[in-house]
Amino acid sequence: xxxxxxxxxxxxxxxxxxxxxxxxxxxxxxxxxxxxxxxxxxxxxxxxxxxxxxxxxxxxxxxxxxxxxxxxxxxxxxxxxxxxxxxxxxxxxxxxxxxxxxxxxxxxxxxxxxxxxxxxxxxxxxxxxxxxxxxxxxxxxxxxxxxxxxxxxxxxxxxxxxxxxxxxxxxxxxxxxxxxxxxxxxxxxxxxxxxxxxxxxxxxxxxxxxxxxxxxxxxxxxxxxxxxxxxxxxxxxxxxxxxxxxxxxxxxxxxxxxxxxxxxxxxxx
Amino acid sequence: xxxxxxxxxxxxxxxxxxxxxxxxxxxxxxxxxxxxxxxxxxxxxxxxxxxxxxxxxxxxxxxxxxxxxxxxxxxxxxxxxxxxxxxxxxxxxxxxxxxxxxxxxxxxxxxxxxxxxxxxxxxxxxxxxxxxxxxxxxxxxxxxxxxxxxxxxxxxxxxxxxxxxxxxxxxxxxxxxxxxxx
Numbered sequence: 001x002x003x004x005x006x007x008x009x010x011x012x013x014x015x016x017x018x019x020x021x022x023x024x025x026x027x028x029x030x031x032x033x034x035x036x037x038x039x040x041x042x043x044x045x046x047x048x049x050x051x052x053x054x055x056x057x058x059x060x061x062x063x064x065x066x067x068x069x070x071x072x073x074x075x076x077x078x079x080x081x082x083x084x085x086x087x088x089x090x091x092x093x094x095x096x097x098x099x100x101x102x103x104x105x106x107x108x109x110x111x112x113x114x115x116x117x118x119x120x121x122x123x124x125x126x127x128x129x130x131x132x133x134x135x136x137x138x139x140x141x142x143x144x145x146x147x148x149x150x151x152x153x154x155x156x157x158x159x160x161x162x163x164x165x166x167x168x169x170x171x172x173x174x175x176x177x178x179x180x181x182x183x184x185x186x187x188x189x190x191x192x193x194x195x196x197x198x199x200x201x202x203x204x205x206x207x208x209x210x211x212x213x214x215x216x217x218x219x220x221x222x223x224x225x226x227x228x229x230x231x232x233x234x235x236x237x238x239x240x241x242x243x244x245x246x247x248x249x250x251x252x253x254x255x256x257x258x259x260x261x262x263x264x265x266x267x268x269x
Numbered sequence: 270x271x272x273x274x275x276x277x278x279x280x281x282x283x284x285x286x287x288x289x290x291x292x293x294x295x296x297x298x299x300x301x302x303x304x305x306x307x308x309x310x311x312x313x314x315x316x317x318x319x320x321x322x323x324x325x326x327x328x329x330x331x332x333x334x335x336x337x338x339x340x341x342x343x344x345x346x347x348x349x350x351x352x353x354x355x356x357x358x359x360x361x362x363x364x365x366x367x368x369x370x371x372x373x374x375x376x377x378x379x380x381x382x383x384x385x386x387x388x389x390x391x392x393x394x395x396x397x398x399x400x401x402x403x404x405x406x407x408x409x410x411x412x413x414x415x416x417x418x419x420x421x422x423x424x425x426x427x428x429x430x431x432x433x434x435x436x437x438x439x440x441x442x443x444x445x446x447x448x449x450x451x
Contacts, residue, residue: 035383
């Protein structure tokens, strides 16, 4: 491997490296870089430039050379490369302009870019360190299942986040919409009543099937209110919501220690 | 050394599916002096560290668990007849590093640090459950805010976020690289 790449996770045997004798050393395809900052850092290292004192003219020229090699710019992927190109040209032009006051000299137009590069450089190192850890962990094997238990109906359950709940909710709402309800009801549903209803239901019947319960609601409004109630209950740690797999039904049941988190408003213990 | 305590701990760790936390151990065992417990865990780990054992007790995501030693990977794969497990893509890993070091963070902030749109990588990491949504930021558009998950710690064999490579460690590597270049 080339001297320049020591300790830097850049071109390896797996990646396509275009060895060219023209110009200075070898050229690497744009596709190889994770992004424009990656390319910039690569150029800075290649030229052995001090990152805190970047010669803008040199680096801008080198950078643009890479872009010019492309016959077509794929905007989906390369827009970001173009953006940094414009940043480089802008900084270069800023530096060419005469300064009004010498005092403003501290105000280096390159500073923001340098800060970004320094931060990105750290991230790259952190990534390579994490990669090493990943490598070790991938070689470790763990048991991912429990020895079989007596109770056959104990399923492997995952606790879901509010966002999973919301996603499932919208799925159901879509289904409900398709049913195309035409009956308009004047019934008002209050959050308090619904909260009580859900808790009563859970106390009486035990675990609730989220999907079933919500599709059994009479109106869209009522379904909506009951969903907000459920979110409220989860938030206040009164119930546990569990989903076995994404897009499957969510099962809900009361927490045993629910009394420690009283819900706001009266009527519940 | 309390051999019986060691044996019980071994059983508990063997049976738990997720990393077994100290709190959980205390909950199960009841009144055992903290020092005695710690000493037994250290001794148990040392037992398994011996070369005659292929399995060891590691500390991961805040708890103890059994795992095979990395050097025996090839034998496991031969037994199960599977290829090497797939690694994260470099884009995903880079995105994950940004989130790990800057959490809580929004998608736009991640993209700004990487200089690359990170929507896809974030979606990918969410699917793998290596990151999680923790809420929304009170900023224009109320963007979602992300953090690394417990699974992130497990995946990289970290006990807590404090185990992430430190700033000084990173600075040292950068300094070394600088010297090899010039």
